Amino acid sequence: MSFPGPAASPFVPSVEARPAEVLVHAPLNAEYRHLVLRAGAVAAGARPGQFFQLLCPAPPGEAPFLRRPMSLYGADPAAGTVEFLYKVTGAGTRGLATLAVGDAIDVMGPLGQGFVLHPAWRHVVAVGRGAGLATLAPIARAARAAGIGVTAVLSARRPELVVSEDLFRAEGARVVTVTDQDGTSGPAHVERLLRGLVAEGVADAFLTCGSARLLRVQQRLGREFGIPGQVALEQQMACGLGMCFCCVRDFNEGGEIVHKRVCWDGPVFDMLEAVA
Incomplete structure (x- = not known):
């Protein structure tokens, strides 16, 4: 028996950009950092596989031009929080690394088509x-x-x-x-x-x-x-x-x-x- 992949009809994303508050921002290991944001109910309703566009702050001497796409690591609808893991690799993520608990960051999402878990799968x-x-x-x-x-x-x-x-x-x-x-x-x-x-x-x-x-x-x-x-x-x-x-x-x-x-x-x- 076979099943289709993710839904063929496009999910129309919520494209409103909104401010989110940094709740947790700490190294997870030698490469990845863990970022937890209070972003509201719409953002926290994200499905596995969806992503967000983050407007990263500018690090000293640099000016990231575009938002950075970031896949969802976790979401808690009850708390209104979303979580991300990222590695510092360029100007955008260098700016992201400057955020401290209590800071605000502009987020847009959830975006895209996520994973679909079919009921027949055990x-x-x-x-x-x-x-x-x-x-x-x-x-x-x-x-x-x-x-x-x-x-x-x-x-x-x-x-x-x-x-x-x-x-x-x-x-x-x-x-x-x-x-x-x-x-x-x-x-x-x-x-x-x-x-x-x-x-x-x-x-x-x-x-x-x-x-x-x-x-x-x-x-x-x-x-x-x-x-x-x-x-x-x-x-x-x-x-x-x-x-x-x-x-x-x-x-x-x-x-x-x-x-x-x-x-x-x-x-x-x-x-x-x-x-x-």
Whole structure:
């Protein structure tokens, strides 16, 4: 049995920009910082896989021109909060790193198409690497609320850079970590792990983000075993609203290459249509 990917009809985003208050801003590990904002009910209603456009403050001597897209790491509708993980890599994130608790930041979102958990699924496999581990994190809570089990395969260069592991475990997921340092993160080893999960009958779908190599493994297994999947794509964006067309990528729809905007048509797409 197969299921469609994320909803084909576009979700019309709330494009109102609004101020948010910094509640938590602290290093999570040697690379990633954890940012928690009080942003209101609309923002906190974001779904797994959606993203926000953040207007980063200007760091000394620099002037970021565009908002920075940031995938959702967590949302609490009751508290009106949203969470992000980010790595300082350029002018925008250098500006973001200057924020202190109590500061205000302008946010726009939630934007884009998120992951869809189909009711017939009983157990899914989430496969992520690097920043993709943050994007996949909200799936843990959403799947538990839907009565869907999760096995999370989390990949990073070193064990201390694996993020979201505690979050997945807290929501009852089974977690497998693989790293470059211990030689377990290569596609061949991950494929063996995934084949084992398919054999156990706990892979009704693959949900993935963060690695083209691991995406290709899941696409191959998806075609071999008839397993559907969804992928959140990472892409540079300018407007985040589908107007500038700077995030267009190729997709394979039934053998025909078509062009889609990652920010508007995604960032979550049918796994088998993505051109990795």
